[in-house]
Amino acid sequence: MDCTKFISEQHFTPAHPVVIVLPPTEEDSTTEEVGYLITALHTSSRWPLLLFNTTYEMKGKMNTEIYQHGNYIILISGSCRNFDEYMEKFSKQLAGLAYGNVQHSWNPRAKFILPVMSACTDYNTTYLSGAILSKLWLYKVTNSVVLFLESNGHITKFLQRNETGSAPNVRLSLHTWFPYENSQSCNPIDGTVPIRVFFLRNVSDIHRGEIFRGYIGKNLHRCPIRILARVKPPFVFIPNRIWLNASGRYTLVYNKGWDIGIISAISDSLNLSVVVLPARYPRSKSVRNFVSVNILSAELVKGRADIVIGQVLREEIFSHSLETTRSYYSMRIAWCTPCATKYPRWTRIFRIFSVYLWIYFILSLVLAIITVICISNYGHKFHLPEFGLYRDIISVTANVTAVALGISVATKPRTSSLRVFFFSWVCHSLAMSTVFQAYLTSFLIDTGYEEPIRTVEEMLNAGMRFGFPPSYKMFFNDSTDSIGEAILRKVTLCPDEGICLKWASEGRNISTLRSDMTTEFMHSIGSSTDDNNRPLLCDLEDGVVVYFQAVMAVLKGNPLLEHINDVIDRIVEGGLFKEWKKLFFNHARVAKKAPSSYTLADTYLNISLIHMQSAFYLFLLGHAAALFSFVIEMVWNSRASKQREATG
Template sequence: MNVILTILLCCLMSASAEAKPHILQCLHDIAERHFEAGSNLVIYYSMGVHVNLHAPSKYVKSLRQVESNLLQMDIHTWDLVLADFYLSEKWTFLHVQSHDEHNSKYALGRKHGSYILIAAHGQIEEAMEDIRQQIINLKVRRDWNPRGNFLILLLQTDTLSEDAQKKLAAAIFTEFWKYWVANVVVLTSCPETRRPDADSEKDILPVLDAYTWFPYRTPASCGEITEAILYDRWVLDKEGNGHFLYNVSLYPHKIPKHFHGCPLRVSAFEYPPVMMRMKTDKDGTISYEEGIEVKLLHEMVKRTNMSILYRPPPPDNGYWGEDLGNGSWTGLPGEIIRGYSDVALDNFWYKCHLINEMECLVPHFEDSARWFVPCAKPYPRWTSITRVFKAYLWLGFLAAYIIVALFMWIVVKVHYKIRSSDTHNDAYTNIIKCFLNFWAVILVESASDDPPRVLSIRSVFLMWVLYCWAVNTVYQTFLTTYLVDTGLQSQISSEEELLRSGIEYGVHKAVLFHIPHLASKHYPRRITCVTFEECQARAAIKGDLAFVFSTLNMAYVIAEKYMDGNGKPLICKFDEVISNQIISTPVQKGLPMMGEFNDVIQYVIEAGLLEEWLKNIKYKATLTSAKDFSLPPGEYTKLTLEHLQSPFYFLFLGYLFSVVALIGEMVLRWKAKPHYK
């Protein structure tokens, strides 16, 4: 099939060797000089293209002559134009017609390099609507390139005056500038009033006018379109050969390096450590005084000599935006797509590959999403006196006390039964007194010093004394440590432990867009964080919520807001990373100063300034929160009533039991006495 198509195109070219239209020469010349070889070339036109170009026959001897002395670009001529581009094999050729409903679904896999758009309407309104519709159809494609070279061919404009053609060209430039397209050339037929004024000495005849514009021609223009400029003209000599009169580049560099204070519209909201200390003046002007991306933005506008115009934060907690499902977004991406702002900041996780209507600057930082959970709470101080030993050790100690005391009582009782002549010591024959004596040994108090003079009995007593001495030594050694630092309860340290813990976990909508698996059934207790501050506060204060969020942001927020009086964090993170994310700056697609901004970002990264800025900001946050710390000065800690809660609690508990025992004894004694009426 390709062979047949090639043979057919060659036949068309051979048949027209003596009738090659001058418009074909003009398009071929522009393509050869200005369209990069190997790039994608898009030709877009409406069906039924037809043009009439008037010219005296003496200047077009080698061109095809038809009735009424007209040059017509009909379907046959248009086929020759397409054949010429196809056979050159210099560009990847994409031929688009306005009726093609599937053209937006087709993509070449890389950006388009050049465009040729043809409008077949002679009236300004109709031509503008035709061009506008073509732009809309092209810009929805993923390979749309607003930085490409655009050639607009207006076929039926020979009846328009020069002023009308300039107005039409200016209107076209205005329409293209809505999408930041600057490299546009409009080709129109020369007005009929110019034909009698041909230069007879040079034997040239103007045929096509090439209009262009310069968005920053004057320092105060800031991209405003003032007028179209007649930049060059396609002329014919008497042999019918065409060329450009001035032979200048039709696509000169139009974007300056300095923009003379032109405003850069920026969408942002307060989000540490990248955008901090937002202030609003009386006139409504918004400014940010601190932050990594604030400093980076200042470097970019300093390089390009622009002024910053901050927009108010997105309404309804839009933040990083939500995909509404119909190609539109809320939040920062929505403001970029709708053209409200030129640049968006605030730790923007890269998603320009998912949103066709905007593009991103080179990444300038790396972030990660992690689980953040409440840090383990300290044990209550009243438990300090009991936490020196584990529960099973206390039970073992109690069991040893009961067993040894009973054993001692039984042995003594048996001894006195065998040797009834010995003096009885009721300190060990009375079971209650025996238990009290062994309890006194535990408390390092004096006990009865006259146990039976039997080696085995006194050996048991000595072993109990040594055992209690060892236990007391260990207990008193660690008691002070537990009084000062009660220790921490169990810390959730993995996702498995989190899922078993039973607490809820919050995920912000912006995070869920990048990590969709968090919405699966594997996380049944997931809730949506309306604001990230809400989830942070709940996790730190109530301690009943875990959440997934940015490591970069939380490192600063924890250091500044969520530290306890001892300088320990209230929110902890898992070591495992859920997802690594690169941070970039979204801009409108085709933003002219994007190249300069990328250069600044590259220089800042190579200089290590971003890490240095972040380090300084974290250090200031630590100093700010340190003023509320209650850490003791020096190496030692003074014990206060707060530290001795546990001993006093047990003291009062002992007093309570003593009073109850006293009252009980008195009641029993009173009941034991006879009462006479």
């Protein structure tokens, strides 16, 4: 135990909590050796000490550290005659740390000292240390050392086997290893990593040994890394099936996708060989379409893979056993509503002028009629030669209206005063007619758009229903959110996001949720756009519901995580990922033969008969009214002639 204390003082970071994991059995935990170690470490006052056990109740209350542990001392005990007993008890100790009540504080990157308390002569210590270090590797622990009390017989056999000379008065042996040191030491589970053994005469020899190296370089000598890929375009596309003559079977090759590009860059930077494994999909088709990250993370925990890729979102990882890389793509899910539509062409005829302007026009027409009658009557009193046509209210109304419509009158006025007013009315009517026709032509071509929905409050007040897939329902389960409750009361669940977008863009009967990646993709391929290349679905100003970050998942403590994050940072900061996004959307646009995005050129339209259809209907209505008036006049004139002949 003096050796354990000395190594702790030399290598453990001061002020960081030291966890002492007691042996699983109570009799082993209450020995004088254990008490001596705890007392010695406590007396040094260098670290907070936490005692931990996995199988029996300890008297008194224990404080649980809420932050990550800094160092570990795991006391290993067992029967000298039963090799498996050591590993069984050690497995329980590790599982209690990684998956027990303190799993949130579990720190695989800490320094581990594992003293084997029994000095046995019945087994080779390198076999036991190899099994212990292999078990630690499953938990991604690489910075560890195993201590043994050695007998003279063990030392002699080891020296003869390795031909390293003599080591008189050796009391201890220190066992460790260094994964990824060369191409032959890639996977400790396969037994390819050699155990480094240092024999110690006394505790002063420890600082000369190569222990707690910890850091793994950036050259991994083409060691394999296993990638578990979930097919999620554009992050991971469907793999190609290639026939291998050597093996006589097909193999899957993943070569397209943003995540695949990042993995390739990581492989080149760290000199790794990549082995991509397909995700094991459930048989149920409904579940197959949405493979949870929790299903894939089980493969990491079991040691079958090193990294999970395929649109892995940081927000969907809840396990304390996993860690994530740096985010390389941020996305959001936000509300979108049907964009404002164009006004119908017939309604725009009546919206050319405001209501007040139409009232002014009617009042000016009435005032002009009254003025003409007054001027004619005033001139008649002074015996001015004016036609009686301009003193009759019906005739005056017809003439004034004809001038306003741009039609010539049957008889021009005679007197100067009436001619002056008549000329001013002609100028006024010409100006009004010119403005009206100009606006009429422009509105017949482009009628303008209705007032759009801009905020969530306006969306709620619009009376429109809401539609989204069932998986989005969890965003509104907060009972204290009044907006969420209002949305859930009027929700219509869609089978998937594509159906929701189709209902919203074509049916225009719901507001829905969509990710900004979906928005970019739809714009790039020209989907959900109108004739003028304008989008049919518009985002709200305050419609963001949740943000997501795309990451990769690894087991907690993965020694390569720092290097992987460094590569991801360089990809993002260098603009490489942004360029990948741009290429993906450009390829999608070219494949769909979609037009480019909306530009100012789209504001110019070719006038066709469709745009002038309303004008033709107006002209047809005018000719029909003129024909009807002509027929009525002919009938009325015929009846009047017959009456005159009868009376004559």
